[in-house]
Amino acid sequence: MQKSQRLKSAVIQVVDNQLSSNEPPETRETLNRLLSEGFSEQEAKELIGTVVVAEVFHVMNEGKEFDAARYAEALDRLPERPGENS
Numbered sequence: 001m002q003k004s005q006r007l008k009s010a011v012i013q014v015v016d017n018q019l020s021s022n023e024p025p026e027t028r029e030t031l032n033r034l035l036s037e038g039f040s041e042q043e044a045k046e047l048i049g050t051v052v053v054a055e056v057f058h059v060m061n062e063g064k065e066f067d068a069a070r071y072a073e074a075l076d077r078l079p080e081r082p083g084e085n086s
Helices: 003-021 025-036 041-061 068-077
Strands: none
Touching: 003 025, 003 041, 025 041, 025 068, 041 068
16 A cells, blocks of 8 residues: 555544544534535545644644644635635
């Protein structure tokens, strides 16, 4: 498996874990909203994954703490991806 595919799988696993634990609840709410907007389950999870990656970037590369409000706001903006139009 290529590195990019392994990373994608790992990110989707994070999303799946958030969905199973319902933590944060905004992940499930976002999945349901994206499904109602016509995205497939896989597409919706990949979009949510872009927010996971952006938050990991903030925490690791910018030395910022995890910010639940920032995370929820980014989920709310989907399908606009983090960093678009900002």
